[in-house]
Amino acid sequence: MAIATISPADALRRQQTGALLIDVREAHERATGFATGALGIARAELEADPQAAVPGLDAEVLLICQSGARSMKAAQALEAAGYTHLASIEGGTSRWIAEGLPVTTPDVDTDFYDRYSRHLRLPEVGEAGQRRLEAARVAMVGAGGLGSPAAYYLAAAGVGTLVLADDDVVDRSNLQRQILHTDARIGVAKVESARVALSALNPRLRIEAFPERITAANVERLIGDADVVIDGADNFPVRYLLNDACVKLGKPLVYGAVHRFEGQVSVYDAGRRRGEAPCYRCLFPEPPPPEAAPNCAEAGVLGVLPGVIGLLQATEAIKLILGIGESLAGRLLNFDALAMRFRETRLRPDQDCVVCAPGREFPGYIDYARFCAGP
Incomplete structure (x- = not known):
């Protein structure tokens, strides 16, 4: 009938x-x-x-x-x-x-339901997941090429608090890839420029801006309360510092890096999963010589490349907050923009790692600039 x-x-x-x-x-x-x-x-x-x-x-x-x-x-x-x-x-x-x-x-709160309606339709997110995003705190070191797309999409997705740390100011050469910033804000502190852009996108967002260079003296103050830490730095001393701090504090670290036409992204979660997930030092026990790893100012970078890698970092951060999917912990995802090809490398924890080996006490912070400067 x-x-x-x-x-x-x-x-x-x-x-x-x-x-x-x-x-x-x-x-x-x-x-x-x-x-x-x-x-x-x-x-x-x-x-x-x-x-x-x-x-x-x-x-x-x-x-x-x-x-x-x-x-x-x-x-x-x-x-x-x-x-x-x-x-x-x-x-x-x-x-x-x-x-x-x-x-x-x-x-x-009609703004909540309207703004996040497409997330709310996803059973894997729903209202409970969206509330979890809104309660989350993400610390982002670097408001430049990687931080720009990552911060934009985390703000749009409804992550409640973004902690931004960067001691640089906006330069005209940044605008080719650092989409948080505009020509009108040249000379403005990057974290302030980012605050303006992100607040305009999502007024619900809470932004804590620190125009500081991250060091062993302030790293725990900046990331200590974060649920997830995003590495948007462009130098090895900060990467090693963030890795060590995240292992000590038990924070998942979403790593990203770009060079010319290639980029890579991973999640280092050894702080919460000792002996199961690797840390950055498991992959790179020693930094490469400075001449083998020039930064963007020295080697150049395709403008859209940080966008790809930063978006992947934002995706991993959201998954970690929601507890859904399979994170990149234990995997390094490499992207070749010229070939338009992704390649995955499996990573294993180093059972003798100086920082994350099971049962090993935290060895303390070091002079990371000297460590990365080589002999």
């Missing part, structure tokens, strides 16, 4: 004479407004236990969603469960509102 489809106006008349109206959308969808008097039960929940909401199989049940598709599927599921008096509302809540029928709008 075909399930009836009825107009919103007809549904309202039936509701007023005793029919049960059920809104089968998710809670975050109903938060922006629902047909007055409707009982809100997500489709999956209703189909799993219809008797909890509708004890009588002969009760008149009207089902509504956003446009009519989900309500029809829910009606079909209820019919299969033995219900006999069902109807789906054609055009759903969209048509109900368009026709000026009574709507209840809960007293909720």
Whole structure:
């Protein structure tokens, strides 16, 4: 027997004479407004236990969603469960509102539900995950080529607090790749320029800006409360310092680096997973000689390359906060822009690593500039 489809106006008349109206959308969808008097039960929940909401199989049940598709599927599921008096509302809540029928709008944070609606539709994120993102704190060292795309997308995704540390100012040569900054802000501290751009994108964001060079003296103050640390630095002393601090403090470190047309990204999580996940020193026990690793100012870099790597870093940070997917811990992802090819290298923890070997006490911070300067 075909399930009836009825107009919103007809549904309202039936509701007023005793029919049960059920809104089968998710809670975050109903938060922006629902047909007055409707009982809100997500489709999956209703189909799993219809008797909890509708004890009588002969009760008149009207089902509504956003446009009519989900309500029809829910009606079909209820019919299969033995219900006999069902109807789906054609055009759903969209048509109900368009026709000026009574709507209840809960007293909720509508900006949250509107801004993150596409995340909220993902079962792997949902409202609980989005709230977790909003409560998260990410420390980012460097507001330049890697920090720009990573910070932009973390801000857009709803990460609640970004801690930005960078002692540099905006230079015209940065603008080819450092998209947080503009020509009008040349000469401005990068962390301040970043604060302006990120706040304009997402006013909900909390930004703690430190125009400081990160050192052994301040690293724990800057990253100590972070859930995730992102390495957006462009030099080896800072990379080794961040690695050692994250191992000591038990923080996951999302690493990224670029050189000319190639980049790489990984997650170093040895601080939380001793003996299981490697740290940066497991891969590079000793830094390369300075002449073998020139920075962008010396060797140049394709402008879009930091964008690719920074976005991958943001992706890993979001996954770590949400606890979803498989992180890059134990894997180094290499990207060749000219060949448009990714290559993955498996990484193993070094059981004799001077910093992250199981049971090893933290050896203390060192003079990283001297360590990386070579003999």
